[in-house]
Amino acid sequence: MRIRNQQDFWAGVMFTGIGVLFAVFSTAYEIGTAARMGPGYFPLMLGILLAILGLIIAWRSTSPSHPESRLAKTGWREILLILGAVALFGATLSWLGMVISIVLLIFVAAIASHEFSWKETVVSIVVLLIMSELVFVKGLELQFPVWPKFLTN
Amino acid sequence: MELLDNLALGFGTALSLENVFYCFVGVLFGTLIGVLPGIGPLATIAMLLPITYKMSDPTTALIMLAGIYYGAQYGGSTTAILVNLPGETSSVVTTLDGYQMARNGRPGPALAIAAIGSFFAGTVATIMIAAAAPPMSEIAFKFGPAEYFSLMVMGLIAAVVLAHGSVVKALGMVVFGLLLGMIGTDVNSGVARFSFDIPELTDGLNFTAVAMGIFGFGEIISNLEQRENREVFTKKVGRLLPSMAEFKASIAPIIRGTALGSFLGVLPGGGAVLSSFTSYAIEKKLSKTPERFGKGAIEGVAGPEAANNAGAQASFIPMLTLGIPTNAVMALMVAGMMIHNIQPGPQVMTSNPTLFWGLIASMWIGNAMLVVLNLPLIGIWIKLLTVPYRILYPAILLFCCVGVYSVNNNVFDVFITIPFAILGYVFRKFSCEPAPLLLGLVLGQLMEEYLRRAMTISRGDWSIFVTRPLSLTLLLIAAVLLVIVFLPAIAKKRDEAFAEEAD
Numbered sequence: 001m002r003i004r005n006q007q008d009f010w011a012g013v014m015f016t017g018i019g020v021l022f023a024v025f026s027t028a029y030e031i032g033t034a035a036r037m038g039p040g041y042f043p044l045m046l047g048i049l050l051a052i053l054g055l056i057i058a059w060r061s062t063s064p065s066h067p068e069s070r071l072a073k074t075g076w077r078e079i080l081l082i083l084g085a086v087a088l089f090g091a092t093l094s095w096l097g098m099v100i101s102i103v104l105l106i107f108v109a110a111i112a113s114h115e116f117s118w119k120e121t122v123v124s125i126v127v128l129l130i131m132s133e134l135v136f137v138k139g140l141e142l143q144f145p146v147w148p149k150f151l152t153n
Numbered sequence: 154m155e156l157l158d159n160l161a162l163g164f165g166t167a168l169s170l171e172n173v174f175y176c177f178v179g180v181l182f183g184t185l186i187g188v189l190p191g192i193g194p195l196a197t198i199a200m201l202l203p204i205t206y207k208m209s210d211p212t213t214a215l216i217m218l219a220g221i222y223y224g225a226q227y228g229g230s231t232t233a234i235l236v237n238l239p240g241e242t243s244s245v246v247t248t249l250d251g252y253q254m255a256r257n258g259r260p261g262p263a264l265a266i267a268a269i270g271s272f273f274a275g276t277v278a279t280i281m282i283a284a285a286a287p288p289m290s291e292i293a294f295k296f297g298p299a300e301y302f303s304l305m306v307m308g309l310i311a312a313v314v315l316a317h318g319s320v321v322k323a324l325g326m327v328v329f330g331l332l333l334g335m336i337g338t339d340v341n342s343g344v345a346r347f348s349f350d351i352p353e354l355t356d357g358l359n360f361t362a363v364a365m366g367i368f369g370f371g372e373i374i375s376n377l378e379q380r381e382n383r384e385v386f387t388k389k390v391g392r393l394l395p396s397m398a399e400f401k402a403s404i405a406p407i408i409r410g411t412a413l414g415s416f417l418g419v420l421p422g423g424g425a426v427l428s429s430f431t432s433y434a435i436e437k438k439l440s441k442t443p444e445r446f447g448k449g450a451i452e453g454v455a456g457p458e459a460a461n462n463a464g465a466q467a468s469f470i471p472m473l474t475l476g477i478p479t480n481a482v483m484a485l486m487v488a489g490m491m492i493h494n495i496q497p498g499p500q501v502m503t504s505n506p507t508l509f510w511g512l513i514a515s516m517w518i519g520n521a522m523l524v525v526l527n528l529p530l531i532g533i534w535i536k537l538l539t540v541p542y543r544i545l546y547p548a549i550l551l552f553c554c555v556g557v558y559s560v561n562n563n564v565f566d567v568f569i570t571i572p573f574a575i576l577g578y579v580f581r582k583f584s585c586e587p588a589p590l591l592l593g594l595v596l597g598q599l600m601e602e603y604l605r606r607a608m609t610i611s612r613g614d615w616s617i618f619v620t621r622p623l624s625l626t627l628l629l630i631a632a633v634l635l636v637i638v639f640l641p642a643i644a645k646k647r648d649e650a651f652a653e654e655a656d
Contacts, residue, residue, distance in 0.1 A: 008319070011583035015325040022332045022347070029344055035613030039339035039346055042601040043332060050328040057321050071582055075378040079578060082374050082550070083571050089554050090567035105554065106547045112377050113543040120544065128548055132555070140204060142559045 005061040007069045012058025016051045023047030081112035097147040098137070102129055160283055163510030167518055172216050175208075176515050179217035180522045183224020186552075188232060188534050189545055194225035196369045198485050199361050200552050202492075203559040211493035212508045216515040218489045219469075222482060223519045226465050227271060227527060230458060231534055234263045243426045243461045246433040250446060250453030257449045262395035264531060266403050266451055267458040268524050274411040274463035275520030281415050282470055283513050286502065289474035293499035298606035299617050303627040305600050308477050309592060310631040311420055314638050318586045326580075330590035333358055334597015341605065353565040360488045362557045363594060364481070366570035367587050369553045371577025373546050393528060399451045406436050406456030414463025419470050420479070432460035466516060473509065474499055477596070481588040484595040 003009045023044055032038030060066060085108035092101040103125055110121040136142045145152070166172065182204075186197045201221050205214035226243075233244040234251035247267065254263035296304070313323040336347045337357030348354035395403070413435070414428040436456040437446045446453050469486075471479045476498030478484040490497050495505065502509045527534070557566045580587050611617035619625045 007583045008322070011322055011325070011585050014579070014583065015329065018329060018332070022335075025347060029339075029346060030342070033613060034608050034615065035611075037341075037605045037608065039342045039344045042604060043335045043346065046328055046332050046335070050325060050332065053321060053325045053328060057319075057325060060321070069584070074582070075374065078374045078377040079575070082370060082377070083574055085550065086370065086554060086567065086574070087571060090558075090564040093558065093564055093567070102551060105551055109547040109550050110543070113546075114377075115541075115543050124544060124547060128551055132551070136555055136559075140207065140559075142203070142555070143562045 003062055004064070005066050005069045006071045008061035008066070009058050010071065012054045012056070012061060015054030015057060017054070019047045019050030019052070019054055021047070023051065078112050081108055085109040085112075094145060095149045097145045097149070097152075098132065099129060099146060100148065102132055155287070156284055159287075159506075159510050160514060162506060163283075163512075163514030166212060166507045166511030167216060167514035171210075172213055172511065172515065173518065175213050175217040176220045176519050177522055179220025180224040180519050180526060183221035183226075184228045184231075184523070184526060184534070185224075185537070187225030187228025188537050189228075189540075189549070192225075192372075192549065193229060193368070194222055195364060195481050195485065196372065196553075197225035197228075198222060198482060198489075199364045199369065200549075200556045202361055202485070202489055203556050205489060206492060206559070208493075211490070211495055212511045214493055215486075215490065215508065215512050216519075218486060219512060219515060220519045220522070222465070222486070223275070223462075223516075223523055226462065227268070227523050228534075230267045230271070230461075231264065231527070231531075232538065234267065234454070235260060235535060236538055243429050243465070245426075246429050246457040247454055247461075249433070250448070250450050253447065253449035254451065254454065259392075259449065261393040261531075262399055262451065263454050265393050265528060266395050266399065266455045268527050270403065270407045270410065270455045270459035271462035272520050272524045273407055274414055274459035275466055275523075276517060277411045278415050278418070278463040278466035279513060279517040279520070281467065282473070282516070283510075285419075285470055286474050286509075286513070289470065290499035290502050293475050295623070297621070298603040298610065299621050299624045300627065302600060302603040302607055303618055303624040303631075304475065305477060305596055305603070307627045307631040307634075308471070308479060309589070309596065310634055312479065312589055312592055314634045318584060320635075320638050322583075322585050323589050326585055326587065326589040327593040330593020330595075331597040331600065332593075333363070333590070334594045335601070337598070340598070340602065353563065353569075357598070358594065359557070359560055359566045359569060360485070360591075360594065361560050362566040362569045363573050364485060364591060365553050365557050366573025367577035367580070367590070369549070370570060370574035371581060371587075373550060374574070374578050375581055376542065377546070393531070395451065403451055403455035406432070406452045407459040409435060410456035410459030410461075411463045414460035414465075415467050417460075418464030418467025426461075426464075428460040428464035429457040432456040462520075469516070472497055473501065473512075476501075478592065481591040484591050487595060 026040040026044035026047055029040035030038030031040045031044060085105045088108060089101045089105040092104060106125045106128060107121060110116055110124065137144060137146060167176070182201055183197055186192055186200060187194060198218065198221055202218070205217055208214040208217070229244040230247050230251070232238045233247040234255050237248050237252040251263045251267065254260065309327050313320055313327055336354055338345050338355050345355040410428070410432040413432050417428040417431065420427070433453060433456060436452045437443050440446065440450070440452060468479050468483055471477050472483040472486060476496065478487050487497050495501065495508070554567055557570055558564060560566055577587060607617055618628060
């Protein structure tokens with residue numbers, strides 16, 4: 001058995017895995033009967049359905065008539081930097097305030113580009129800070145801590 | 154004439170100074186962000202949704218949201234013509250001839266005919282929504298829980314069938330979405346499901362955060378992986394108005410495209426996508442000189458652009474009358490309505506007529522504003538297009554983060570985007586279309602609720618879904634749709650129809 005369509009094969013594996021996980025966790029809740037469904041009934045049904053769909057997708061990917069496909073390579077660097085920037089923003093916003101968390105977000109995100117330049121990044125940060133102050137804080141009056149907690153208290 | 158009365162009420166509401174202003178702001182911001190390459194209407198709306206939270210009047214908020222939608226949709230056409238980058242799948246066909254027109258030194262007429270076609274289509278679709286909504290709601294009132302459940306099954310199946318890509322994988326995505334919808338407190342028993350003792354999860358997943366992670370962040374990561382290489386027409390756009398000959402050539406395609414879009418747009422799933430592709434195919438078939446297509450034929454821009462806009466607008470019908478979103482953008486609109494404590498469905502029209510008709514009237518006003526905004530300001534949009542991606546994406550990231558945070562003023566929602574961004578990236582690698590997942594997420598709890606009620610009524614007898622004629626009809630339609638896509642001959646045709654998209 002050869003996996004002709006890698007995309008489909010792994011998609012099938014993913015669906016089966018997720019379906020099984022949900023189905024297993026559903027059994028922790030009361031299942032009930034068809035007439036009186038408990039909180040676990042519908043998720044259990046869906047989990048089993050998803051697992052079956054996943055198996056069908058994975059199985060079809062080995063059929064000789066299926067179009068071939070390979071997985072593209074993973075851009076670990078981009079994933080880590082972009083999502084790292086988002087995580088950093090989330091982690092710092094409440095106690096370091098908007099200004100510092102925006103600086104961190106833009107800086108880390110900018111490194112992900114293949115054409116990173118210090119000058120451009122600094123200009124971006126300044127422009128975006130001014131814009132955020134005007135749009136988010138003044139314009140939309142969003143509830144933001146602007147400066148670090150220990151400075152404002 | 155009831156229709157005229159309703160429209161009069163609608164225009165009375167939509168033409169208030171405040172509503173016109175916010176409609177304008179919505180269209181402007183929508184175009185502004187939609188023009189940025191790589192951001193489609195969905196991400197634009199998700200990003201701008203927080204702006205509407207502060208509004209006290211839900212009518213104004215919805216009018217603005219709708220304005221953002223048309224603006225973003227239209228902005229996608231501009232990038233399709235000028236940069237060869239479709240903002241979303243429904244403008245893919247526009248790149249075929251629109252971009253060639255731009256390369257041949259005719260970007261102006263391409264943009265103008267897209268705007269004119271969209272405006273005409275928008276006008277017709279608005280009237281159609283106004284005419285179709287009351288009878289649709291009448292039908293909806295006859296629905297019991299079994300009918301609603303079957304309707305949702307049909308809607309989800311149709312969305313899967315009409316979307317592009319593998320049907321089985323799309324089915325998987327729908328079920329995955331339904332399962333994600335189960336996260337949160339079960340209404341009947343009050344039990345928190347799949348929340349793993351995280352208090353924020355007991356309210357369920359934040360729809361905006363999920364959409365932003367999958368579409369917004371997933372998109373940025375994929376874009377960064379492939380180094381950009383785009384050619385923008387920054388040279389003078391020159392003559393804007395199409396010549397008489399070009400105009401004449403476009404009239405028939407615009408009318409045909411409008412009819413097609415108004416009809417196909419009501420269908421769940423790829424309404425707008427399907428209509429623009431079908432329109433292109435029809436124009437090419439009808440043309441005496443089909444060889445011009447793909448080399449800058451104005452008919453290839455006029456028809457699909459009209460179809461796409463009519464389709465996008467017609468997709469409001471099922472959402473407004475039945476409370477069922479047929480695509481991911483409508484799902485976001487539902488989320489926007491719920492924030493203002495409005496549960497979409499047939500009762501909105503009777504309980505909140507000014508909101509309902511005001512929204513419909515504002516659709517026409519929004520479309521008119523698009524023409525006014527886009528043609529004279531085209532120079533500004535072109536300037537925006539020349540901003541390199543390396544400068545744009547950190548700003549986009551910031552807007553997304555702030556947008557997600559401000560939904561609940563909670564950083565938890567910012568963190569939730571991260572696993573979904575990874576999922577969005579994985580979906581792209583596995584070529585799984587993410588839109589059905591969002592539909593499932595929105596419909597999950599509703600479907601469960603209707604299933605439970607139907608089964609309580611029937612005392613556990615599953616046959617209730619097939620013994621009630623309306624429910625049976627809906628399920629039969631779903632079954633026929635499924636059988637049709639799996640018939641080998643049709644599956645092949647379908648692959649061909651969507652093949653152009655893969656390029």
